[in-house]
Amino acid sequence: MVRVLIGGIVALAVAMGVGRFAFTPILPAMQAATGLGADGAGLLASLNYLGYFVGALGAGLVPHGAVRTAVFRTALIASVTSTAGMGFTDGMAAWGVLRFVSGLASAGIFILGIAMVLDALARAGREAWNGWLYTGVGLGIAASGLFVALMGDRLGWRGDWLWLGLVCTGAGALSWLWVTDPPPVPSSAGAAAGTPAKPAGGTSLRSAPLLLLTLAYFLEGAGYIVTGTFLVAILKTMPETARLGEAAWMVTGLAAIPSGLIWAAAGRRLGLWRALILAHLVQAAGILLPMTGQPAAAVVSAALYGGTFIGIVTLSFTLGRQLSGGASARVIGALTAVYGLGQIIGPLPAGVIVARTGSFDSALLGAAAAVLVGALLLLAGSWAARRPAPEVAVGAGPA
Known part of the structure; x- marks a missing residue:
């Protein structure tokens, strides 16, 4: 169970802390080098959150089992690819597409990854560990800030995106291996659980x-x-x-x-x-x-x-x-x-x-x-x- 929890924490660090929020510490260097204005930066941020919104709606439709694992792994690939891809482009159109894809990926990883980890912890009777899962977001934010502080001047904004994408690829491999969803077990209880619950007590x-x-x-x-x-x-x-x-x-x-x-x-x-x-x-x-x-x-x-x-x-x-x-x-x-x-x-x-x-x-x-x-x-x-x-x-x- 420790490996599953670590895999979930790393997934949130990759998708949310870096894929979603590394834009914040890298933004000033991007603006200085490319002339990106605050209005353009706001648009890119909104496109990222639009992707997250669309991804959140779609993630609720993913069935349990092998399909959920496959979609989660696809989201991991999309997250690290869209992060590294920011360093290969310098136009608003390409940046907009990549930030939208990053948002889609972060929603898939956040919702499906958390669900799979929490399900695994529940099966093992380790619900008390649930709160630790969300520490991954802060870890990713702190790590991306530290990376940009130490390496930003040496690598430039392009190098920041490229190397963060590379680091996330290695870290994401742990999530790929350790966070999976077993096939659902059919049972009367499971059938009942799939029935929409009615509000209790009126x-x-x-x-x-x-x-x-x-x-x-x-x-x-x-x-x-x-x-x-x-x-x-x-x-x-x-x-x-x-x-x-x-x-x-x-x-x-x-x-x-x-x-x-x-x-x-x-x-x-x-x-x-x-x-x-x-x-x-x-x-x-x-x-x-x-x-x-x-x-x-x-x-x-x-x-x-x-x-x-x-x-x-x-x-x-x-x-x-x-x-x-x-x-x-x-x-x-x-x-x-x-x-x-x-x-x-x-x-x-x-x-x-x-x-x-x-x-x-x-x-x-x-x-x-x-x-x-x-x-x-x-x-x-x-x-x-x-x-x-x-x-x-x-x-x-x-x-």
């Missing part, structure tokens, strides 16, 4: 708390991704923080590694609603801190940002499953979809605003505002969840 999938959580998660996707796309570029534009760009991204990754475990513990202690609201407030502060132009604030910003975005995903999924009353698969699918839409939308206006104003301040204010509005929606959801359900008189008909 809980509605259209309940106010669940709708408010979904709206908040959409805003989180739109807000967090602005920093996730431009953090290093933001720091590089200010003389006081220019030397901290890649180092701050490493701090982001290091803070992200334990964040899922930390916020899950906070959810057990404070309650899921309160912990989720607190995570939003902390993240909004992290988004705004780079506006001060202070080096210390930049490092704290990276830590707060990295220490919350995976935790918010963990808490939101947990709360969504709790509110679903037995229809958790549908709720998680809906949350993933709206989060993906938010990620597609967020970078586009941010990039346009930066291109027109020459400053990231308005984009950061907008991103923080989206996250804070999400916190207000969660506060309303918490209040709605505490309200007693209306009692219906026995035998009462329509009024």
